[in-house]
Amino acid sequence: MKNILRELNDTISARGSLVVARDGMLVAAEVNEGVDVERLSALGAALVTEVGDSLRAAGIHEFSHVEVAAEHGKVVLAEAGPIYLMVLVGARLEIGPGSIEIQSAANRLVRAANLAPTD
């Protein structure tokens, strides 16, 4: 998993990426120097659990992508079967939840974990 994350980081010049389980637990992470992996995984856990819970309460039972966009960067969370791939990138407009590199990494992660893809 770490290799997949490292390759993804190199390909899209991401500052870091990680895999988070549906219960918010960190599965694997690969981040550049200067990125606090604990903080990044805490954000991932908050998105998956707390935001997920509030969405379910509002009738939105599953989500496939989350993007938190700022002036100089964004956080992208993409569903990868029973896990989530989270990526911290710079302000590149073309990188989003639908980006082919992120989708491809998500599919590889599912295979790497020997998990059946949902799609």
Next chain:
Amino acid sequence: MGRMTGWFGGRSVGALVDRARQKLASGKLDDAARVVERGLQRFPEASGLLDLRLSIRRARGHKMMRRLEARIESNADPIAYEELVKLYQELELPEEARRKAEHYVEAHPTRDTPHLLLGEMLLELFLDELQARHGHRAHDHLLRAANLNGMALQPRLLLAELYFCIDARGSLASMYETLQRMAPETSAMEAAFAVMEEVADANAEERVDGLFERMEFEGQLARDPLDWPLSQRRAGRTELKEDAADDVVSLMIAEGTVDEVVLLRRDGSVVVHATTGNGAAPKAPPPVEPENPGTEPAYDEMAGTLLGAPRAATAAPAAAAPDSGFVDVVRTISAKVFPQAREFDMGKFRRCTIRSRHGNVMVGKIGNVMVGARAPSSSEPTRTWERLASALESVTGRAAS
């Protein structure tokens, strides 16, 4: 409402934008400006035309920028620095303005003005993004400006505003005393004095540096900057016109652009909540002011619940909200996701977008409110958000003085 319908339904905005773009591309700035201004007379809120107006102003500003840069290069002319900073601000290029102010400070470290200019910009940035490092730097530069010019009111007023917002009551008391000695006599100052009299506490002891960290951790200021009587005098401070926002939201739901919209005040209370079918939900009453906000840590329903901050004596406005559901989604994202994402130095937040089979959710700040919208899953979130933002920005104006 008719005006908004005309805007959304009209095709001629696109044609005007195309014509103006062609003129701009061929360097005919005056012609492009004429097309844009004529268009804005008919469609005053059209975001495409407003963007082009800014592009034209920037294109015109480039010549002036080059002249000012040349003056700076030849003799580090302080006036040229100040004009250039102001020009960048007018052209809505805040980062360039800040960078130039940094250079001005380096070139003239013993002048008070560069410290004041940079300090004010960093103060705005801190109030906007709540990153402690911006607060520390704003504080340092404003103190330097005040120390370098013992007669200057402005850095002291900005320091007082900063102390007010972070609940540094002891420091505010000391600044209140200094300002009283300087005795400026204007009605605006009377209002500021009244607020300082109420909030300042000469016996309070606080570490200002620690307060910056606390505000960043809590993701919330102790007091709303809009409650500072002089805040409206600074450029860019805008406020949503709540009644008009209600109409705009209802219209967008009626059009089918969005299924549900929530607008929250800074304290988490609901300004507008409207959904498909039932229109605008009843409004929550305005938040109740705490009797003594300083006795316990600043709190709002969002930050307190999610970050584990101690519950204060403040009324919990969320309890007065008309319902939960989607409102809670917006509160959770606002209170949990944005403050945590702030840790990664990504600059000012634009929005959080969530895609699902059950619909797309977008949450972000527009003017002084946190806006959440739910739209059909077939919708394009960026386009939906732009329409909503343009519509709400059209009912956002300078705060009333």
